[in-house]
Amino acid sequence: MSTRVSKKFLTLDLKAVGRRVRELRGFETKQEELAESLGIAQSYLSAIERGLKEPSATILLRIAKAHGRTMEWLLTGNDEGHE
Numbered sequence: 001m002s003t004r005v006s007k008k009f010l011t012l013d014l015k016a017v018g019r020r021v022r023e024l025r026g027f028e029t030k031q032e033e034l035a036e037s038l039g040i041a042q043s044y045l046s047a048i049e050r051g052l053k054e055p056s057a058t059i060l061l062r063i064a065k066a067h068g069r070t071m072e073w074l075l076t077g078n079d080e081g082h083e
Contacts, residue, residue, distance in 0.1 A: 012075060015051030020074050022049045024067040038062050 025034050035045040038059055047053035055063075057071070064071045073079040 012054075013051075014054055016077060017055070017074060018049040018051040020077065021045075021055070021063060024063060024069065024074075025049075037066070 025031070031045050031049070032042045035042040038045070039062075040059060044053060048055045048059075060071050060074050063069075064074055070079055
């Protein structure tokens, strides 16, 4: 199983996405707590954070909105349009 999803001009590094999700969760929030607030299983969140599963757009949007970040930042680490 690859952790990279590639298109002609797009490369999504799922491990990097997972690291950013983990960064937003912080040390104060348990996976179980965040997963519950997102409406997903803790095991699925764990797999996202480890770069083993690709999160849906809905889950990324929920994470981004809950933490005041953009989906672009979650996906790429760039937040050029964020004010």
